[in-house]
Amino acid sequence: MNDLITDIKILQKETLLNLKSSKANNTTRAYKSDFNDFGLFCVKNGFNSLPSEPRIISLYLTHL
Numbered sequence: 001m002n003d004l005i006t007d008i009k010i011l012q013k014e015t016l017l018n019l020k021s022s023k024a025n026n027t028t029r030a031y032k033s034d035f036n037d038f039g040l041f042c043v044k045n046g047f048n049s050l051p052s053e054p055r056i057i058s059l060y061l062t063h064l
Contacts, residue, residue: 023031035049038060042049047056 039049041047041060041063042052042056045059
């Protein structure tokens with residue numbers, strides 16, 4: 001059982017590393033900035049940013 005737990009922990013670490021390295025740092029920064037901007041748009045207009053709806057995303061894109 002300990003081997004299985006150890007294997008899962010190793011897989012989790014490898015998965016996190018893969019996710020972190022799958023995007024360039026500038027891309028990740030841009031995603032964060034864009035999501036923050038979307039969140040501000042939602043707050044200002046009384047929408048929930050998560051979970052969101054296609055209608056709200058469409059309004060945000062039109063706003064841009």
